Amino acid sequence: MNRHPAGWLGLAENALRQAPPTALLATTRSLLAQYVQARNVTLLLADYGLTVLQPVTHLPHTGEAATIRDGSAAGRAFTAEAPVVEVTDEPDMVLVHVPITVRGDRLGIVSIRLPESAIQGASGVLDLAAFATALGHELLVAERDTDLYLQARRRRRLTLAAEMQWQLLPGRGFAREEFTLGAHLEPAYAVGGDNFDWSVTDDALTITVTDGQGQGTQAALLTNLAVNALRNARRAGISLEDQACLADQAVYGEYVGKMSAPTLLLRIELATGRTAVVDAGSPQLFRMRSGVVERVQLDAQLPLGMFEETQYRAERFSLDPGDRLIIVSSGVHAAQNAGSDPFGEQALRETIAAARGGSTHETARAVVDGLMQYHGGEELPADAAVVCLDWRGKQPSAH
Numbered sequence: 001m002n003r004h005p006a007g008w009l010g011l012a013e014n015a016l017r018q019a020p021p022t023a024l025l026a027t028t029r030s031l032l033a034q035y036v037q038a039r040n041v042t043l044l045l046a047d048y049g050l051t052v053l054q055p056v057t058h059l060p061h062t063g064e065a066a067t068i069r070d071g072s073a074a075g076r077a078f079t080a081e082a083p084v085v086e087v088t089d090e091p092d093m094v095l096v097h098v099p100i101t102v103r104g105d106r107l108g109i110v111s112i113r114l115p116e117s118a119i120q121g122a123s124g125v126l127d128l129a130a131f132a133t134a135l136g137h138e139l140l141v142a143e144r145d146t147d148l149y150l151q152a153r154r155r156r157r158l159t160l161a162a163e164m165q166w167q168l169l170p171g172r173g174f175a176r177e178e179f180t181l182g183a184h185l186e187p188a189y190a191v192g193g194d195n196f197d198w199s200v201t202d203d204a205l206t207i208t209v210t211d212g213q214g215q216g217t218q219a220a221l222l223t224n225l226a227v228n229a230l231r232n233a234r235r236a237g238i239s240l241e242d243q244a245c246l247a248d249q250a251v252y253g254e255y256v257g258k259m260s261a262p263t264l265l266l267r268i269e270l271a272t273g274r275t276a277v278v279d280a281g282s283p284q285l286f287r288m289r290s291g292v293v294e295r296v297q298l299d300a301q302l303p304l305g306m307f308e309e310t311q312y313r314a315e316r317f318s319l320d321p322g323d324r325l326i327i328v329s330s331g332v333h334a335a336q337n338a339g340s341d342p343f344g345e346q347a348l349r350e351t352i353a354a355a356r357g358g359s360t361h362e363t364a365r366a367v368v369d370g371l372m373q374y375h376g377g378e379e380l381p382a383d384a385a386v387v388c389l390d391w392r393g394k395q396p397s398a399h
Contacts, residue, residue, distance in 0.1 A: 008035040012134070015031055016134055021146040022146050024135065024142055025041075025043050028110065032114070032131075036119070037118050039113045039114060040112075041111070044074060046106060046153065047065075047154065048155075048158070049186070050184065051068060052065040052066060053075070054153055054155070057152075073086040074097045077097035077098065081099050081101055081106065082099065083129055084097045092117065093116065094119070095112070096114065096119060096125065097110075098110050098112065098131075100133070100139070103176070104173040104176075104181065104182075106172065106173055110135060157189070160217050160220075161215075161216045162192075164217070164221075165195060165223065166185075168195060169195065173360070173361055177394070178270045178391070178392055179205065179389055179391050179392060180359070180389070180390045182359060182361035182387075183364050183385070184365050185386075186368050186371075186383070187379045187380050187383070191383050192220055193213060193219030193220060194212065194331060195209070199234060200270075204269055206265070206266065207265075207266045207389070208230055209328075210230075210263045211262040211263070211330050212226065212261055212383075219383075222251070222255070223261060225250060225254055226247055226263065229250035230265070233246040233247055240265055240267045240277075240278055240314050241312045243265065244265055244304065247261075247304050248306075248309075248310045251304045252308050252309075254305075257306055257308075260303035260305040262282040263281055265278040265280065266285075266325075266327075272318070273321075274319075275316065276315070276316050277296075278313070280301050280304050281301075281303035282329070283329050284327070285298065286326045287323060288352055291353070293353045296317070298315055299315060320391075321391065321392055322392075324360075324363070324388065324390050325391065326386065326388050326389075327387040328367065329385040330382075331383045332371055343371060351367050352367065360390050363388045367388075368384055368386060371384055
C-alpha cells in the first residue's frame with residue numbers, strides 16, 4: 001500500500017480541512033485513491049427519517065439510496081456503528097462500508113472499493129474509520145457554508161416548519177465517557193412543534209424536550225422561542241428552576257397565555273448522577289433499571305407560558321450506572337389511533353423493554369417504529385420526539 005513514510009492520516013486530515021466545502025467528496029476520493037488505492041468512493045448520508053442512506057452527488061440528480069434496515073452491508077455498518085467489509089465479484093477487491101460518526105452523532109457511511117491487501121494488518125480498517133471521523137467533522141463545518149449536504153439528506157422537500165425545527169436541533173446523538181444519547185423526531189419531513197435539546201459542561205448534562213402547541217409554522221415559531229429562551233437562560237449559568245421561569249416569561253410575553261410550550265427539563269451531575277428535573281407540561285420520563293421499565297412519576301407543573309410569572313420547582317433523583325432514561329413527547333404517550341385507543345404507558349414500557357439490547361439510537365427509533373405500527377404504518381398524525389440516554393457515570397481512574 002502506498003503510504004507516506006510519516007503516516008497518511010495526518011496528511012489526509014489536513015487536506016480535508018483545506019478543501020472547499022463543496023469539494024469534500026472529490027478530495028476524499030483523491031486522498032483514498034492515493035493512500036489506500038481506492039478504486040471507487042461513495043458518500044452516503046442518512047436522511048431525516050433515518051430510513052435510507054442518500055448518495056451525495058451533483059444535485060438535483062441523485063444516485064440509488066441504500067435502505068438502512070434491509071440487511072444491506074451499508075445499512076448494517078450504519079446501524080451497528082462499525083465497519084463492514086463486503087466481498088466483491090472482482091478478485092482481491094473488497095467494499096468497505098465505514099460509518100461516519102462524530103461524537104456519537106451518526107451522519108452516514110463512506111463506501112470504499114479497494115484491494116483487500118490495502119486493509120490487511122492491525123491498523124487497516126482502523127485507519128479508514130479514523131479517516132471517516134475526520135471527514136464527518138469537516139462535513140459538519142461545511143454545512144455552515146453550503147446546502148449541498150443538507151439537500152443530499154432529503155428524500156423529499158421539507159415543510160417550512162420542519163426546516164425550522166431541524167435547524168434548531170443539536171444533532172441526533174452525542175456520546176462521552178459518562179453517557180450516550182440518541183434521539184429521533186417524526187414525522188421527519190413535516191414535524192411542527194416537538195423538539196429536543198442538550199448541552200454539556202465539564203460538570204453537568206442538561207436535556208430539554210419541548211411540545212410546541214399548534215401546527216405548522218405556528219408551532220415551530222413557538223418552539224423556537226421556547227428553546228432559545230431556555231438556551232439563553234442556561235448560558236447565563238442559572239439554576240434549572242430559574243431557566244424554566246425565564247423561558248416561561250419569554251413565552252408568556254409573546255403569546256399572553258394563548259399558547260404555551262410544555263417542556264421537561266433535566267440536569268444531570270456528571271460526577272455523581274444526581275439529577276434535577278422540572279416537569280413543566282406533557283413530556284414523560286421513563287427509566288429502565290436492571291431490565292425493569294417504569295415511569296418516573298413527577299409533579300406536573302404548568303407549561304411554559306401558560307400564566308405570567310409561574311414559579312417552578314425541581315425534583316431530584318439519582319442515576320445508577322447502567323440506567324437508561326427515555327423521554328417521550330405527548331405525540332408518543334398520548335397518541336390515539338382511528339379507534340381512539342391510546343398508545344399508552346403499557347405499550348411504551350413493552351417497547352422500551354424489547355429494545356433493551358439496542359443502542360440509544362436504535363431504542364429511540366424502536367419507540368417511533370412501535371408508534372408507526374400502532375397507527376397502521378402511516379405517517380404519524382402528530383409530532384413525536386424521543387430521547388434515550390444510557391448512563392455509565394464517571395469511570396474509576398486508572399491511576
